Amino acid sequence: MRVLLVEDEEPLAGYIAVGLRKHGFAVDIAYDGRTALDKCEVTPYDVVVLDRDLPVLHGDAVCRQLAQDGVSRVLMLTASGAVEDRVEGLTLGADDYLGKPFAFSELVARVQALARRSAPARPPVLRHAGVVLDPARRTVERDGRLLQLTPKEFGVLEQLLAAAGDVVSAETLLDKVWDEHADPFTNAVRITVGTLRRKLGDPPLLETITGAGYRVSR
16 A cells, blocks of 8 residues: 655654655655645645645645645644544545554554555455465465465455456556655566465465556466
């Protein structure tokens, strides 16, 4: 899942981004409202975590524009947790609202919930050919054997299982699992799929469709 974090306090932005990445999200960062909108014009984010008090362009204006575009779910952050502020934030078009300070586990849960809402409906636990992937618990098993996957391997497998046998291009995987710093000409996707194949074991689960991408075997 691709997330844009819009937060002008750089140390806090770095802390939040690191935490979200540990939970498997691909995270880009913007430090002001104008940059946030510019990034959203280029990348269709699943969720935008938006601080309300931003320089250059206020978070309220950013939220209105994102709500009008209707591309991304918006989780608004603010230093005030008063009811009237929450109501105003939601009225602006935010999908959810979280006051500072917040428990990081709650932030992760809310981002995950919004990400599910931005994607087509799918089972909460993905199952295929003996593989069980639980996004909430961040666990993967095959035939009862717990697999130790890196965040990128987990993200790639989640995308392929969610596609339910449809082909997913390397470009799509790079967009959903990596972030804006990923080189579009990198072979990171191919390498990650290769290590994932080895960890999944036999019978082979992942197929390479030459010139198109990857899919789980039907």
